[in-house]
Amino acid sequence: xxxxxxxxxxxxxxxxxxxxxxxxxxxxxxxxxxxxxxxxxxxxxxxxxxxxxxxxxxxxxxxxxxxxxxxxxxxxxxxxxxxxxxxxxxxxxxx
Numbered sequence: 240x241x242x243x244x245x246x247x248x249x250x251x252x253x254x255x256x257x258x259x260x261x262x263x264x265x266x267x268x269x270x271x272x273x274x275x276x277x278x279x280x281x282x283x284x285x286x287x288x289x290x291x292x293x294x295x296x297x298x299x300x301x302x303x304x305x306x307x308x309x310x311x312x313x314x315x316x317x318x319x320x321x322x323x324x325x326x327x328x329x330x331x332x333x334x
Contacts, residue, residue, distance in 0.1 A: 253314040256290035256329055259299055259307035267313070269333035286333030288313075290320060295327050 258265070270286050290313060291299060299305040313331075320329035 265311040
């Protein structure tokens with residue numbers, strides 16, 4: 240996860256993803272290993288962040304009852320958000 244913004248390099252170099260969070264002033268922690276909240280065949284051992292596209296926010300909020308008071312919009316380098324798990328979430332590697 241980087242501190243680059245779309246304004247620096249143009250929107251075409253970034254994907255927009257969303258992360259549901261309890262934190263009003265959410266900031267990604269590149270060394271945190273996230274918890275798996277869905278069924279997984281392998282335990283997550285590498286740091287990063289789970290996020291989703293705009294449709295995924297609706298799915299997690301209404302379809303799965305995963306209520307968090309805030310949604311963080313993140314701009315990540317294109318291709319860095321890897322599709323994972325059966326819930327449609329994307330994993331963004333940390334360090």
